[in-house]
Amino acid sequence: MLNFLPSTVIGILSALLLALNTLFWCTLLYIPAILKLLIPIRAWRVLCTKVIILISECWVACNSGWMKLTQKTEWDVEGLEGLNHEGWYLVLSNHQSWVDILALQHVLNRRVPFLKFFLKQELIWVPVIGLAWWGLDFPFMKRYSAEYLKKHPEMRGKDLETTRRACEKFRYTPVSVMNFVEGTRFTPAKHAQQQSPYRHLLKPRPGGTAFVLDIMGDYIKTLVDVTIVYPDGRPTFMDFLCGKVKRIQLRIRQVPIPANLRNRNYGEDEQFREEFKLWLHEIWQHKDQLIASLSPTAQPDAPQAGGAPIPDNGAGQAGST
Secondary structure (H helix, E strand, O other): OOOOOOHHHHHHHHHHHHHHHHHHHHHHHHHHHHHHHHOOOHHHHHHHHHHHHHHHHHHHHHHHHHHHHHOOOEEEEEOOOOOOOOOOEEEEEOOOOOHHHHHHHHHHEOOEOOEEEOEEHHHHHOOOHHHHHHHOOOOEEOOOOHHHHHHOHHHOOHHHHHHHHHHHHOOOOOOEEEEOOOOOOOOHHHHHHHOOOOOOOOOOOHHHHHHHHHHHOOOOOEEEEEEEEOOOOOOOHHHHHOOOOOEEEEEEEEEEOOHHHOOOOOOOOHHHHHHHHHHHHHHHHHHHHHHHHHOOOOOOOOOOOOOOOOOOOOOOOOOOO
16 A cells, blocks of 8 residues: 555654564563463463463454555465464475565464474563563573583583473463474575585575474474475565565475474484484475475575485574574
C-alpha cells in the first residue's frame, strides 16, 4: 500500500513500525515474564510461558502486517501443508541474512509452535528483547574456543548443560527448536575459508542438533527442513526494511527423524556421531541441490556436494545468528 514511497522513506517507516511493535508487545510480555521469574512453581511457569508465546505470536503477526503495508516482496512458498501448531519440531534452515529470521517467522507463525532459537549469551543484554527471549526460554549459548578450554578444562561441557536445561523446559509446551546449523551467515569468504563441499552452503555443525534430539527425542520426531533463497542476491536487513527485496523463496519439507538418531549420546557414542553426520550431510546435500535448482547463479561456484564427511565441530555448537 505504501510501497510507492521512496526507499529511504520506506526504510524509516518500516524501522519505526518494527520498533513500536516490538516495544508494545514486549511491554505486555514483561508482565508474565516477571511473574514467571518470581513464582517458581512448574505449573505456573508453564502457564506464563503459554501466555508469553501467545503475545509473541501477536508480535510476529503485527510484523507481518507492517511488512504487507510497506513491502512489495513476492513470497514464493511451498510445503506448508500438514504442519501442526500443537506439535514438536526440529527446524533447520540455511542462513544468509538477518532477513532469514523475519522470513521464517512470517511464514511459519501459528502453523508450527513458536520458533525457539539458539542465541549467543551476549544477546540476553539486548535492550527490550533480551528479557523477552529469556521469558520465551530461548537457549543462551556461551561458546568457548579450543584455546580457552585448554586453559580452563573445567568449562568443558558447560554449554551442553545450558542446552540440557533449556530443552528440559520444552517438554511442557509444544515447541519448534530452530537451529541455523551452519553456525553463522553464509558469505563467499567463509565458504572459501571452510572449503565447504557444498556449492551454496557452509558446513553444518551437527553437535548441538544431535544433543537436542538426545534430550527431546521422545517428543521431537519430525524435522522441518526449510530452504531460503533470495533470487536477486542476499539482502541486508536494511535492504529489506527499505523494500528492496523483490522476491523470497522458501521450500519446506517434513522429514521423519529416524528412531536410531534420537535419545543417543553424541559426545560418547562414536558410531552415532558417524550416523548422525551422514544423515545431516544427506539433508544438506538435498538442500544444496534445491538451491541450485531455484537460483543457479545465487552463489559463486564451488565443489559439488559429494561424499565429503561433515567435520565434528563439538557437541555443544549450536547455530545462532
